[in-house]
Structures are given as C-alpha cells and as structure tokens.
Amino acid sequence: DSGVTQTPKHLITATGQRVTLRCSPRSGDLSVYWYQQSLDQGLQFLIQYYNGEERAKGNILERFSAQQFPDLHSELNLSSLELGDSALYFCASSPPPGQPYGYTFGSGTRLTVV
C-alpha cells in the first residue's frame, strides 16, 4: 500500500455520462496530482492542487474538472464522457516543500466508456 488511495478501482459507464474519481493523498502530503494514462498518449498530466488550491493545469479537457477538499482528498469529475476518455486515471501526492520529495502514486482508476 503506497498510502495514496483511489476509488473506485474500476468504472464502466456509457458515453455522455458523468463520473467522479476520488483520491486520498498520503498522510501529511498537501499536493495532489491527477494523470491520465492511455495507450496512445502515455502519461498525461491533468491538474495539480496544493492545500485546496489549483496550482497547475496540464492537458485537461473542459469537460473535466477537479477540486481538493479541506481534508485534502481530491475528486476528478469527468462529464459528457466519450469513448476516447477510456483510460487509467492516476492520482499522486507529494509532501510540502522542505520535506523529502517525490511523488507517491495510487493504484489508479480504470475507466471504460462504452
């Protein structure tokens, strides 16, 4: 167990639907990062939150949104789903500056859009 918890592990849904992926960071970590991993695009950075605030945005579609709550868990919302959104979605967390750094990844949520 890496300390980063992602739920659900698997999700199958239909096109046009909306889903929410959840991530609980490792204890003490303030930053949460979301990545999308697909066969053709590799590992794509989506968005980063630090202590509740959005800090960086990557290749995140407008149909996608995220937030980080006061307890530091984060949710990634995917709406108007398309077949191409099928991918593994990883969450990672990292400690505050000044502490030994490095990302710790969760086990991912495998999203299948049918």
Next chain:
Amino acid sequence: AQRVTQPEKLLSVFKGAPVELKCNYSYSGSPELFWYVQYSRQRLQLLLRHISRESIKGFTADLNKGETSFHLKKPFAQEEDSAMYYCASFCFSGGSNYKLTFGKGTLLTVNP
C-alpha cells in the same frame, strides 16, 4: 519549460543481456531526476532518484549534465524487469509549487 525525452518507445532484450533505457532532459537549472517503473498497468513506483546515487534491483542511473542525460542501466536483464519505465524531471515552478514532468515512457520486454 522542462522537457523529458525518452527516445525509445519499445525496447526488447534477451535475459542476461545488458539494458540501457535512454532519457534526456532539458532544464536550465539543476534538475532532480527520477526513474519510475510500472508493472502490468499497476501503479507507478519510484525506482531511482539521482540524488541518492543508489542501485535498486540492479539498476543504476547516472546524471550526465554535459549530455543532459539520465540513462537507466542494468548489466544483466531479468524477465521480471519487463515493465514500463518512465523518466521524470522535477523542478520548482515558483512559490510552493513544484512539478514532476514525465517522459513518454519506454516499454521494456525481456525475452527468455
């Protein structure tokens, strides 16, 4: 902007052969570099960080600032080394913000 390049998408070697996974970075400052490994679409796991100068599972990686490279090497590949390997560069991007930038990954297959 920092960029990490892994020129080989696929790499196939035989068991017992040496293996080198290439990684080049572009960053104007002093980068911190990592190698992550992902087995069979599981979560990414930290394999090496250059600052530690360690050897994990027989793998080593040396930072070459002149060539801006951080290649991952192992003298004798094992079948269980078959996995996806990602090189990553870490840098501060202002204030309390820092980010890890990943290369596109190299899929290593070690054949019996």
